[in-house]
Amino acid sequence: MTDDDVKQFGDIRLERVREHVWEMPREGEMRVPARVLASEQLLEQIRQDKTLEQLRNATHLPGMTKHAICMPDGHQGYGFPVGGVGATDAEEGCISPGSVGYDINCGVRMMKTNLTYAELEGKEEELVDALFANVPSGLGGGGIVQGDVDAVEGVLDRGVDWALEHGHAVEDDLAHCEDEGRRPDADPDAVSQKAKDRGKNQLGSLGSGNHFLEVQRVTDVFREDVASEFGLEEDQIVVLIHCGSRGLGHQVCSDYLRKIEKEHGDLLDSLPDKELAAAPAGSELAEEYYGAMCAAINFAWVNRQLIMHRTRRVFERVFGRDWEAMEMDLLYDVAHNIAKKEVHEVDGEDRELYVHRKGATRAFPAGRPELPSAYRDVGQPVIIPGSMGAGSYVLRGGERSLDLTFGSTAHGAGRTMSRTQAKQEYWGETVQDELRDQQKIYVKAQSGATVAEEAPGVYKDVDEVVRVSDELGIGDKVARTFPVCNIKG
């Protein structure tokens, strides 16, 4: 090992295992080592905040298996770092609401079209205005569906099946969603009335912060065979939707953090950060949380489904054609704040684990039984949104992901700058004008401050994040997209 293979950041030591793989050796109360998957460039950014400290803290969770892992886009969060993956034993470990995060099943879905960029040019302003007017966003903007008690219960229980029953989906949408848009372990009774109260007015809404709806064009195809299986080609128009379970999911997380604090204080006291709150595997509370979280996952899938179906209607009006004629079909929907029971091989044995992905995307390669039949032979699509000035990527679950990351990869570009600093350095209207005039990207937002907070300059280089994912073999580059219209709350 040479000097270049060791990094010392304060009291944290990282040793290079191989290209892009850094290991934080086990010491003190750590139950397992931690790993950071990053190039030198990304590691230099990751080390700037508390990401590494939070990653080390995550190794303290009971039942943590192999490594706690930081993805190439990792950055400081609360408790578990964003871009974190941690797998805990489902029998002897724990499940940690804090390691899933508040926005349960925050994720992205991509809808394809058969439109080309040339067909859209000249209609950008009309389209962005129509999307902004028809897709609820921001705070207090309501939802596409005015939910009542029955609607919320149905959504929590049946996920996208509920949307299908109520005319907001077609069968094919279910076939192209993770878990076909329904978590079978969902338990609506484990979701509090407070959570349901918050969710019922937000069903079918983007929210704010970094959530958005973006019309994009495919600019590059890197693997023709996989892109063909996915139905992607250069110059094609696609739509990306990024949002989560809204107030309902946030409340589920808050509720269970407090329940754990009251019922499993001894476990909580053994953890270095209270936000890592965890319920012991097999406990009543662990089962209750898992049921509530799965119900919130269903809520988020329906949320994105409603927005996607509304977008189809908007395109119909703007382009004067049926959405079916424009082949507006779902490519895939991926979650990036989630915990799931999955079976993985550990030391030669199959073990059931709670795989926590907080700001990380499942990236299963071909052959995994969980994949929908459309992708079982090619590997699942992985959607990596970038900033609104840098474009996004479609990857394919990589062959090495099961070995290195419990079948996971990055979830986005990852922030490098705080929101307060972003507002000091950028002015929303200026960012909007520059994106339109210099890059032909049309942005419409509820607030100029949101645009400033989400300016392209506050994010890591998504190209570098994806390069590392591709070179590690955890998520293979398939296609790149570039924004045309973007709406945000």
Add this chain to the structure above:
Amino acid sequence: MSFELRDHTADVAVAASAPSLSGLFAAVADGLAAAGCEEIPDAGGERFPVEVRAEGVEALLFDYLDQLVYERDVRAVLPVDNEAEVREEGAEWTLSGSARGVPLADVDAREVKAVTYSEMCVAETADGWEAYVVFDV
């Protein structure tokens, strides 16, 4: 009592101080409002009550801020000009307070998703009390 917004890579933190614990809670709550809205109107909206009880001071602060986020979503108002009275009653801590609810339609507000326990600190100082809270945005 006073608060300031502090840098955080992904989220927003509020640091607050006040001569009393009651003032401190209200200051953090005003920080929560500021994290979601830069220009809060001086008037408008009706006051509503907030009642919370918990087993400890930090838990009370968590539940109080969580309740304000809940009220914001179900009432469709931004809770501002927060007032709070914190008491220790036997093994419990209680908060009786109120907030002025500015209709969300009247402000340019962004969503704060939740209060977190991450790095949360409530401490007594020579001058009174101080707190640090990270909010998920």
